[in-house]
Amino acid sequence: MIGEIPRTFDGFVETSNRGRYHRSMVTEATVRTALANVIDPELHTDIVDLGMVGEISISDTIATIGLALTIASCPMRGQIESDIIRRVTAVPGIEVVHIVTSVMSQEQRSTLMGRARLRARETATPTAVNPATRVIAVSSGKGGVGKSSLSANIALAIADQGHSVGLMDADIWGFSAPRILGAGEDRLEANEDRKIVPTVAHGIHLVSTGLLLDDEDTALMWRGLMLTKAVEQFLKDVAWPNDLGYLVIDMPPGTGDVQMALARLLPQAEIVVVTTPQVAAQKVAARVADMAKRSHMPIVGVVENMAGFTTESGEHYDIFGSGGGETLADDLGVPLLGSVPIDPLVASGGDRGHPIIIEHPGSAAAVAITAVAERITEVLPPLALDNCVGRLGALLDEIPVVSN
Numbered sequence: 001m002i003g004e005i006p007r008t009f010d011g012f013v014e015t016s017n018r019g020r021y022h023r024s025m026v027t028e029a030t031v032r033t034a035l036a037n038v039i040d041p042e043l044h045t046d047i048v049d050l051g052m053v054g055e056i057s058i059s060d061t062i063a064t065i066g067l068a069l070t071i072a073s074c075p076m077r078g079q080i081e082s083d084i085i086r087r088v089t090a091v092p093g094i095e096v097v098h099i100v101t102s103v104m105s106q107e108q109r110s111t112l113m114g115r116a117r118l119r120a121r122e123t124a125t126p127t128a129v130n131p132a133t134r135v136i137a138v139s140s141g142k143g144g145v146g147k148s149s150l151s152a153n154i155a156l157a158i159a160d161q162g163h164s165v166g167l168m169d170a171d172i173w174g175f176s177a178p179r180i181l182g183a184g185e186d187r188l189e190a191n192e193d194r195k196i197v198p199t200v201a202h203g204i205h206l207v208s209t210g211l212l213l214d215d216e217d218t219a220l221m222w223r224g225l226m227l228t229k230a231v232e233q234f235l236k237d238v239a240w241p242n243d244l245g246y247l248v249i250d251m252p253p254g255t256g257d258v259q260m261a262l263a264r265l266l267p268q269a270e271i272v273v274v275t276t277p278q279v280a281a282q283k284v285a286a287r288v289a290d291m292a293k294r295s296h297m298p299i300v301g302v303v304e305n306m307a308g309f310t311t312e313s314g315e316h317y318d319i320f321g322s323g324g325g326e327t328l329a330d331d332l333g334v335p336l337l338g339s340v341p342i343d344p345l346v347a348s349g350g351d352r353g354h355p356i357i358i359e360h361p362g363s364a365a366a367v368a369i370t371a372v373a374e375r376i377t378e379v380l381p382p383l384a385l386d387n388c389v390g391r392l393g394a395l396l397d398e399i400p401v402v403s404n
């Protein structure tokens, strides 16, 4: 179901290569499509399908959206509204979002519950990624900036907060997640439904081509496979746990194909851009941002990696320059989620399967990564958990069961 949401790019023209778009005509349908990626945290169904989206009007770069809430006082409201804002401002041509809220009538609520029940049945498959799983695609324009190191350590830091976390290594040829998580010797197996079961490394549910290959020949066979096919298989044929709160995706460097496939298959995916403090790296990262705009994937924020080195005696060296992360975040209008310093423990820990977050949680780099993970879960709080106690129960008590 989630893979079928159309992503239309009609109506926009790209007028420069700097990631800026000028609106020729943003249609209501485009905004509605973007809204179809906002999932109600409790009902686990998108707000368009649930009938929560009312009138949409667009004037210049401003979108005004009618939102019908089930209960006005529900604390989930803030989350739904901030998800709407991030999704709709990711539509090229829209800069400002106004939300006009109203409260549903009894009849509307009863229809909503009918839809929610129907969808709950349809999506009750243990294989696909649950639509309520937050998906974070860790991207950058080029290799070697620390995507894989950060993906693994951010996954661990989010798991430390008590969430169930998956890591999908979408770098099909250049896989490195198994080594970093010390699972290099593990091999993936299929369950009775012939779905691939993720291996569990340091508590993280991990899938990577590195866990499929046994020899160079198999590696060559995989090389013949289309990149996007492999990613598709990782999303469709893997028995991802149904209660996965977060799925971190370690993206391959620079390819647009995988990102577009991801946008198509996992509409809830959002991007974290990794850059080094260098201006050159930042330019490459800006291309990722451009891709994000085109695929309608919101950018959660920027992480600056390899931001300076401090010696034991306290001397600080900006080896790869400074300020690139801040500048990129400003350019993109997204938060700088944090700056992670150069620390040899990141590299040696990754080589030995002893991630720095676990082995040296007090090190400056681990502290910075933990802070980044906190920022991420602040911006993207878990959807799979029931934060709004009793809302669903109250609704069920209060309305008659509708049949479909």
Ligand SMILES: Nc1ncnc2c1ncn2[C@@H]1O[C@H](COP(=O)(O)OP(=O)(O)O)[C@@H](O)[C@H]1O
Pocket: 140, 142, 143, 144, 145, 146, 147, 148, 149, 150, 176, 305, 306, 307, 340, 341, 342, 343, 344, 345, 346, 347, 348, 350, 365
């Ligand atoms: N903050 C850091 N401090 C020291 N070394 C790092 C840091 N981040 C990444 N590295 C090292 O840099 C190299 C490239 O990192 P990697 O995570 O593989 O990047 P990417 O996935 O973007 O290609 C690896 O050897 C890794 O251990």
Ligand SMILES: [Mg+2]
Pocket: 144, 147, 148, 149, 171, 174, 176, 250
């Ligand atoms: Mg990598």
